[in-house]
Amino acid sequence: xxxxxxxxxxxxxxxxxxxxxxxxxxxxxxxxxxxxxxxxxxxxxxxxxxxxxxxxxxxxxxxxxxxxxxxxxxxxxxxxxxxxxxxxxxxxxxxxxxxxxxxxxxxxxxxxxxxxxxxxxxxxxxxxxxxxxxxxxxxxxxxxxxxxxxxxxxxxxxxxxxxxxxxxxxxxxxxxxxxxxxxxxxxxxxxxxxxxxxxxxxxxxxxxxxxxxxxxxxxxxxxxxxxxxxxxxxxxxxxxxxxxxxxxxxxxxxxxxxxxxxxxxxxxxxxxxxxxxxxxxxxxxxxxxxxxxxxxxxxxx
Numbered sequence: 001x002x003x004x005x006x007x008x009x010x011x012x013x014x015x016x017x018x019x020x021x022x023x024x025x026x027x028x029x030x031x032x033x034x035x036x037x038x039x040x041x042x043x044x045x046x047x048x049x050x051x052x053x054x055x056x057x058x059x060x061x062x063x064x065x066x067x068x069x070x071x072x073x074x075x076x077x078x079x080x081x082x083x084x085x086x087x088x089x090x091x092x093x094x095x096x097x098x099x100x101x102x103x104x105x106x107x108x109x110x111x112x113x114x115x116x117x118x119x120x121x122x123x124x125x126x127x128x129x130x131x132x133x134x135x136x137x138x139x140x141x142x143x144x145x146x147x148x149x150x151x152x153x154x155x156x157x158x159x160x161x162x163x164x165x166x167x168x169x170x171x172x173x174x175x176x177x178x179x180x181x182x183x184x185x186x187x188x189x190x191x192x193x194x195x196x197x198x199x200x201x202x203x204x205x206x207x208x209x210x211x212x213x214x215x216x217x218x219x220x221x222x223x224x225x226x227x228x229x230x231x232x233x234x235x236x237x238x239x240x241x242x243x244x245x246x247x248x249x250x251x252x253x254x255x256x257x258x259x260x261x262x263x264x265x266x267x268x269x270x271x272x273x274x275x276x277x278x279x280x281x282x283x284x285x286x287x288x289x290x291x292x293x294x295x296x297x298x299x300x301x
Contacts, residue, residue: 008056009270010249017167019128021138022055023120025147028098029054033088034109036117037061037100039081045074049100053120059098061086068103080104085110102195117159122192126160129187134180144176145184163188199255201245201263201283215273223266226258242280252285 006162029035029051037049037059040119050056061084063074073197078084086100087109105113127146131138149156149170157172163185171181206217220235227233227247231254236244245263260283267277 015132016128019131019138019144020055021127022057023053023124023142024150027054028057028091028096029088030065031091032143033086033087034113035059035086035100036083036103036113037086038083039078042075042078042080044211047074047078051084051098052083053117057096059086059088060101061100061102064099064101065089065099073166085113092259097241104255116155119155123156123160126184126187126191129191129233130180130184133183133187136180141180143301145171145174145180148174151211162190164192167175168234194250195250196248196250197255197285199247199249199252199259199283200281200284201279202239203243203263203266204278204280205266206241206245207270207273207276209274211273215270219269219273219275219277220270223262226262226265227276228258231255232259235266245283 011052035051036053037051038056039047039061040050041048041060047061047066049059049061051059061078066074066077084102085105086102087104088098089101089104090097090099092098123146127138127141130136130141134141146156149159152170153159162170168181205216205219207213209215223235223245224233231247231249236248238244238248245259245266247255247259249258263277263279263283270277
């Protein structure tokens, strides 16, 4: 499974900062729907939030819906500027009031909502880019392309990713001009194509037995064998007794899995020769600067 790609734009750029519209066809969320909201104000023991998926319309979170326990001070649980996953309790369409709850959101629901919002935000940014490139309003593009995609697929994002496989049949039945469709395809290919990432790990390796250096070299070679032709594992000597393991890959989860297997094999091999293995930094995506900072922290200990 490929990694999800986030499309990021500078919201402060003149061409984007005034563009906004709700992400979904319904003007208001439904009762029991999970929403991604930003806390904008706290008055007395209630919080005002903006629903980011619904063009920042306002909702209300009361203190008795913040925590399963007693809430004497709502500020102990939420703060202005923080994003929260909330569930919709009531929607008063006439007055536009939306009552929300935090305590009724289960942990797995919160995770699912954040994933959904991440996809929706990426779709929104693509809509903004397309709007600028075609001079069509976001409302027009949502109505004619993206809301129909939400109906056709589990999420519009999932439909857009099919373009990367050369499948433009997702637009079958849509009434959109060829120039808009072609521009969208180019944006998707440019913005949703995943970039390879470098995953690194740091570890200590020592062996004071007779085989010493040879045992260390063999342990690293055994670890490299856990890589594949398409995903080679690389080891690099930094300074005794510190080594680095790295892999260049598109799929982060697969890369971390392969690296953990390689490190496990290095540990097994060196311990079989009465040596020692100690993991310093877990496999993670980091820049060169981060690795140097981690190395400095290790040397300072």
